[in-house]
Amino acid sequence: MAASLHHSIWSLRPLSSQHSISGNINSKKSISRIGMQYGKNNYRSESRRGMRFQRSNCKANSITDVAKLYLGMDFGTSGARYAIIDKEGVIHSEGKRDYPLYLNGDAVDWVRSWKTTLFSLLEDIPVTLRSLVASISIDGTSATTLILDSKTGEALARPLLYNESCPDALPIVKSIAPLNHTVCSGSSTLCKLVSWWTSSDSSKESAVLMHQSDWLLWILHGKIGVSDYNNALKVGYDPELESYPPWLKSQPYSHVLPTIQAPGTIISTLKEDIRTKLGFPEDCVVCTGTTDSIAAFLAARATQPGKAVTSLGSTLAIKLLSTTRIEDARFGVYSHRLDDKWLVGGASNTGGAVLRQLFSDEQLENLSMQINPMEASSLDYYPLPAEGERFPIADPKMVPRLSPRPECDAAYLHGILESIARIEAKGYALLKDLGATEAEEVFTAGGGSKNDKWTKIRERVLGLPVSRALQTEAAYGAALLALKATEQG
Numbered sequence: 001m002a003a004s005l006h007h008s009i010w011s012l013r014p015l016s017s018q019h020s021i022s023g024n025i026n027s028k029k030s031i032s033r034i035g036m037q038y039g040k041n042n043y044r045s046e047s048r049r050g051m052r053f054q055r056s057n058c059k060a061n062s063i064t065d066v067a068k069l070y071l072g073m074d075f076g077t078s079g080a081r082y083a084i085i086d087k088e089g090v091i092h093s094e095g096k097r098d099y100p101l102y103l104n105g106d107a108v109d110w111v112r113s114w115k116t117t118l119f120s121l122l123e124d125i126p127v128t129l130r131s132l133v134a135s136i137s138i139d140g141t142s143a144t145t146l147i148l149d150s151k152t153g154e155a156l157a158r159p160l161l162y163n164e165s166c167p168d169a170l171p172i173v174k175s176i177a178p179l180n181h182t183v184c185s186g187s188s189t190l191c192k193l194v195s196w197w198t199s200s201d202s203s204k205e206s207a208v209l210m211h212q213s214d215w216l217l218w219i220l221h222g223k224i225g226v227s228d229y230n231n232a233l234k235v236g237y238d239p240e241l242e243s244y245p246p247w248l249k250s251q252p253y254s255h256v257l258p259t260i261q262a263p264g265t266i267i268s269t270l271k272e273d274i275r276t277k278l279g280f281p282e283d284c285v286v287c288t289g290t291t292d293s294i295a296a297f298l299a300a301r302a303t304q305p306g307k308a309v310t311s312l313g314s315t316l317a318i319k320l321l322s323t324t325r326i327e328d329a330r331f332g333v334y335s336h337r338l339d340d341k342w343l344v345g346g347a348s349n350t351g352g353a354v355l356r357q358l359f360s361d362e363q364l365e366n367l368s369m370q371i372n373p374m375e376a377s378s379l380d381y382y383p384l385p386a387e388g389e390r391f392p393i394a395d396p397k398m399v400p401r402l403s404p405r406p407e408c409d410a411a412y413l414h415g416i417l418e419s420i421a422r423i424e425a426k427g428y429a430l431l432k433d434l435g436a437t438e439a440e441e442v443f444t445a446g447g448g449s450k451n452d453k454w455t456k457i458r459e460r461v462l463g464l465p466v467s468r469a470l471q472t473e474a475a476y477g478a479a480l481l482a483l484k485a486t487e488q489g
């Protein structure tokens with residue numbers, strides 16, 4: 001790999017040797033260096049301005065003992081979260097917000113929803129902690145694409161989400177990119193850019209492309225058009241060359257591409273007006289982010305090749321630490337850079353979004369209790385929330401398969417969980433077949449990680465040790481990025 005112009009952001013100090021705790025964790029125990037300990041999260045769910053928010057604050061014995069804190073924010077598929085840690089990785093506060101629904105005609109006004117959520121979460125942070133925050137980072141959903149006017153900051157088109165596809169642009173992208181390159185997928189950021197470029201009649205000379213987390217960070221630091229080499233992978237940036245490849249730089253829209261830094265690179269201080277209004281310190285810096293599933297991997301602190309993290313959120317994203325880089329758009333397989341190694345994997349549209357269409361979280365918990373995870377389900381589904389799949393089958397026309405539905409809901413859920421586990425197993429087998437380091441252990445992040453029965457089903461189907469990561473929230477990984485940025489200076 002080319003000598004890195006980017007500092008090594010991935011050699012995060014392992015803050016603890018233990019990566020996971022098996023079994024169902026319903027509380028986080030942490031004895032910090034300042035003798036602070038907090039047990040079960042005291043989530044208080046309050047309604048404020050009609051939006052549900054949850055906050056958990058550990059009560060520091062002596063807050064003045066904490067020199068500096070680090071804020072990570074995760075803008076996932078169904079909601080956003082924050083985590084505030086100290087340099088030992090002890091959590092001082094966490095919070096969560098569902099996205100408020102704003103409509104712009106028939107379309108969801110995501111720009112307004114995400115911006116509202118950003119400031120709601122910042123305001124949810126206890127004022128006493130805000131004054132100690134030294135650095136902020138944000139992760140977002142990968143390939144969620146915004147195109148803005150770099151002069152005004154106004155959006156030139158509606159955001160295109162991570163799982164939206166622009167098949168119209170695929171033939172053009174395939175004609176310029178290498179065979180089976182990561183961008184050769186309808187849901188790639190480059191397909192979204194080319195689709196806009198070829199169809200929009202808005203002004204193009206001052207356009208700039210940003211990903212969801214880049215855009216949220218821009219609101220905080222004010223330097224438009226800056227991204228990171230994880231988010232930029234799917235627009236065609238080459239993290240090994242540390243540049244856009246010649247076949248992309250020669251395109252008429254190359255001026256729209258953002259400048260790239262390593263994840264966790266300080267961009268600027270927090271904007272004055274936000275800082276003074278919300279009570280953050282003068283030296284609070286904002287740094288580049290990453291994608292949500294990479295932040296989840298960072299949170300798990302898996303550092304050896306063969307270790308993997310499956311993010312069981314609204315989607316199923318798998319990340320395997322490998323010494324070899326692989327990519328094949330025919331199957332939706334690509335490699336993100338992780339210092340001198342590669343995070344190989346892909347993201348399926350299966351996952352929690354399908355479960356949420358059928359069951360409430362409470363029903364999931366109750367029905368799961370009735371499942372015997374050591375018994376294989378004979379039901380064979382391909383659970384998708386809608387038409388389209390990205391990995392391990394890259395088919396934008398793939399239709400969900402969720403029938404026949406048995407009378408018993410517990411049996412139905414068992415079949416769905418087992419079918420999702422089979423997709424996960426197929427994904428890991430595909431990575432091995434394509435030459436990646438073989439998976440030897442899987443940690444789990446995301447909302448599905450709390451389901452102990454599902455963990456056991458997955459362990460049986462994958463034939464590998466599967467456990468819940470010690471930290472299951474991507475926001476924790478983003479906070480580690482913010483911490484790392486300040487250590488790099």
Ligand SMILES: Nc1ncnc2c1ncn2[C@@H]1O[C@H](COP(=O)(O)OP(=O)(O)O)[C@@H](O)[C@H]1O
Nearest residue numbers: 076077078313314352353355356446447448451
């Ligand atoms: N007990 C459970 N078993 C399985 N899945 C669950 C359970 N509780 C919540 N989930 C799923 O977790 C998902 C939310 O996880 P989360 O990581 O917050 O998603 P995202 O960040 O992608 O929005 C929901 O789709 C929900 O169906």
Ligand SMILES: O=C(CO)[C@H](O)[C@H](O)COP(=O)(O)O
Nearest residue numbers: 141142291292293315317347
């Ligand atoms: O499914 C998703 C949303 O949660 C994203 O696609 C996920 O971020 C996977 O993308 P990447 O592997 O680039 O992080």
